[in-house]
Amino acid sequence: MSDDLAKKEELAKIDFKPPKKDWTDPTIEFRKGSFNYGSNPKNVEYLDLPYAREFDPRKEDWNLPDNWKEIILEGMRDRLMKYRSFRVFMDICVRCGACADKCHFFLGSGDPKNMPVLRAELLRSVYRRDFSTAGKILGKLAGGRELTPQVLKEWFYYFYQCTECRRCSVFCPYCIDTAEITMMARELLHLVGIGIDWITTPAANCFRTGNHLGIQPHGFKDSVDFAVDDLADLTGIRVEAPVNKKGAEILFVVPSADYFADPHYYGFLGYMALFHEIGLDYTFSTYASEGGNFGLFHSSEMMKRLNAKIYAEARRLGVKWIIGGECGHMWRVLHQYMDTMNGPADFLEEPISPITGTKFENAKCTKMVHICEFTADLIHNNKIKLDPRRNDHWTVTFHDSCNTSRAMGLIEEPRYILRQTCNKFHEMPENTIKEQTFCCGSGSGLGTDENLEMRMRGGFPRASAVKYVHDKHGVNLLTCICAIDKATLTPLMEYWVPEVQVGAVHEMVGNALVMEGETRTTDLRSQPYEREEVERDD
């Protein structure tokens, strides 16, 4: 036996407690499964960003430019001047701790640096030392920390463990938007060429072809045609799905996952069935072929560059207004930034539903209406025929996407749709939904397979609430209205609550929708309806 083995009496003295560590110590261990790979330099260059290079977070040397510190501090100074909110957020926190236990990453990982207050402190400590009078004089005594390469690595580790979900902000008595602190930290890191590939490459693709996957116009058209064929097989009805149709009344923008990924695709079929049934004059655009905007997770400039295509395409195609699909952060960009960033959209008309005559006054500035607002209005005005029994094989709950609930207040419309299209709907506990919803744990570009363990930790609070309604009510479908949710809640459920699948709200609409002349025997997933009498009754 090896001499290294512990003796019997030593074995009894194993201390299970982790070593005590001062929070100011920035040492990080990049463990497999809990961080994202660095950006591909090819795409950093494509976006005209500085210091493109191979970058592996696990390596000691990050090949930082010689004057990296100067660049970061100068970048911080610029942003403090440019954004009053950033300066206020750096100064105003009293460390009351109201946010501390609200972050899903803290709850799931148990890492205190994932308490939003402490995560922000990683940046704030540098601000304090280099930009506040007290910090300049008293240094560490005033809570200041020197910016070192290790601190930079710590920023990279923890600011890519924040999904910018803004749950903590709901509880902050000073309304500090922690997502904006993360956004600033990421912007600063990009100044020295530090970013993650799952943000940089989709952003580069989006800049080139209009969507994160780099699907070119003919590929997009093929995808739409494929879905039209599929819907014809499922319903017996061949719908029209116009692409780049000039003079259409409405431009319809969806996240790209809707037309290629499972389970998003069933919601995409649902949209197309619905638009056919109400005879909507709409068009897709091959360039505005992505609602999502990974620029939001990169920098304000990138967000603006990528978002610009939506209005540019609306102008080119000559539409009157825009409908947006089931996407999460598209709606944060749209609701909080688009109007001042790429607007005013004064060449478009104030949206009025051509079917019900409802004026969407909330979209007066942006001219863009959420598909759930549009559909809820159709149902409310009895403009479509629904048979909710066609969803009886599903016992449904609804996950509020962070961005639609907290960034635009879209709370009731999806619930109204689900109650009209499904007979079995159950809410998760109140402190896990609506404005207090728990993030999927993979938003803001963190949904990579290399980061899976961290995502499972971050998604645990959400999964725990789903498990509760699964055990109590037999819930077997978790619906949501965000493409990242649909992609990442699926593996999350597979690990934590494998009995529960993930679906789109408009999948439920597409299933329940009674179409004129249809010959249907299955739902949009090709699953037979639960009760044969549904068909016979019709």
Add this chain to the structure above:
Amino acid sequence: MVLTVLLIEKREAVLGRWFDSIIKTYPPGTSEFLAKQKDRFRNPVGHAIAESIGSIYDEIVSEMDTGELRRALDGIIRIRSVQDFTASEAVAFVFQLKTVVREVLGNRIDEHEHSHELADLESRIDQVALLAFDKYMECRDKLHEVRTNEIRRRSEILFEKVNVGCGVSRHEGGPVDDGS
């Protein structure tokens, strides 16, 4: 008094101390939170630990039903399998029960009177530890499966499109009827 009766009588004290020893494997700020917050949705990890160890303990002092033990272990090991723990750190809490029992029962344990029962108890805890190793491996395997499935899902519909282009129907798995 037989040991089992003592263990049932002291259930809450043992579980309390066992819970404390488990949450101390987290950093100090976190362990305080895990202990204090009682709302299960505001503290899902603390709740899962408390619920799991209660069920595990009840099985150890009674039937040692393997199915029930696996279910109970799942609640805590599934979490520790994805947290910042090594394999041994993730399952070590089971062995800690031995120490906890001795600490709580103290001098009420008579080494002579209870020697057989103590040996039996420790053997039961060892069996639970073995099940915990299995559960840990199951969770890690699942994690890899989840990762593979995620990658597969990303391209599934693309492959279906290619197949349809080659004349294979998506819904029937047979050749596409092109109507001719």
